[in-house]
Amino acid sequence: MGVGTFVLADRYNIWLPRDVSEHGRVIDELFFFILYLTGAVFVVTEAVLFYFAWKYDARRARPGVEYTHGSHSLEVVWTIIPAVTLLFIAIYQMDAWAAAKMRPPEIPFTAEVTGRQFNWDFRYPGKDGQLYTADDIVRTDGNLYLPYGEEVLLKINSADVLHSFFLPNLRLKQDVVPGMEQKMWFKAKESGSFDIVCAELCGWGHYKMKGRLHLLPRTAYEAKLAEMEAEQNAVRVAEAN
Structure with missing residues (x-):
């Protein structure tokens, strides 16, 4: 059998x-x-x-x-x-x-991934193409949007304990250690939505530390970034008032 x-x-x-x-x-x-x-x-x-x-x-x-x-x-x-x-x-x-x-592409970071108990947070560079500036787009809903058909470079870190950023459909897994910045790179050949999971036991809520990777054509990806930026700006205006 x-x-x-x-x-x-x-x-x-x-x-x-x-x-x-x-x-x-x-x-x-x-x-x-x-x-x-x-x-x-x-x-x-x-x-x-x-x-x-x-x-x-x-x-x-x-x-x-x-x-x-x-x-x-x-x-x-x-x-x-x-x-x-x-x-x-x-x-x-x-x-x-x-x-x-060992051979990351020589391109700017496409996004930053931060693992925390018990969620994946994502940061995208704004129009200046640089992380950690005022126009960054920050999302905490567990949805990562990336372009397919081109090289992608991610910066990965942890805000608290050991995690492991696992993309089963891309055959990639990276342990995430607090205080250490890791890199992950790939080129996807198909569009679609796929699982993101944590492959390291990170506490009582480890089972729910899931997310979704959305691979989009370049035009749809740029439109999604613009949409998220508009949502973020609207929230900031509302909070300021």
């Missing part, structure tokens, strides 16, 4: 949510490579375990099992094989890691 579920899950693409990023294919290839590798090891190991349990059953084993203190040669083999396999995986994934974590 377990092996059947393993095979069918891949066939009907239910292991992972739909990928909408340019880089997600590489992440998925790594995931399935490791999954198939460990799945094969599991099947072989369980088959060998079952075989020896059956062959040396106490009711039929004549003579009985002989115990040994081990085999130096076998220990060398089952140490070298996993070590070489892990080294291969480490080298194989280096380009994917560098692209996702």
Whole structure:
């Protein structure tokens, strides 16, 4: 049953949510490579375990099992094989890691993401294109609006405790540490609305620390920014009066 579920899950693409990023294919290839590798090891190991349990059953084993203190040669083999396999995986994934974590695009920040118990807050640069100026647009409703089809660069930080900013459909996750500014970048290939979740246990309300990522065409994105700016200005005027 377990092996059947393993095979069918891949066939009907239910292991992972739909990928909408340019880089997600590489992440998925790594995931399935490791999954198939460990799945094969599991099947072989369980088959060998079952075989020896059956062959040396106490009711039929004549003579009985002989115990040994081990085999130096076998220990060398089952140490070298996993070590070489892990080294291969480490080298194989280096380009994917560098692209996702070490080579940010040289563009201004598209938005800032702040995690706090138990919400995601977002700050967008205003017309000057710079964060932390008077025309910034600040939203605390858990909805993040970004353009698709172009590079996006996010600044991510925490206002209180450890969080983890997770975009399952973009195959991206970034731990958020208080006092540390992190970066996340990607290029989405589809429009739509997708989940934002916190992947780090951050307190009693962790379960409700959710949000929505809305990927929009450039024109719709700019219109949404203008709409949010107008709403923010209206609130400021009302508060001033």
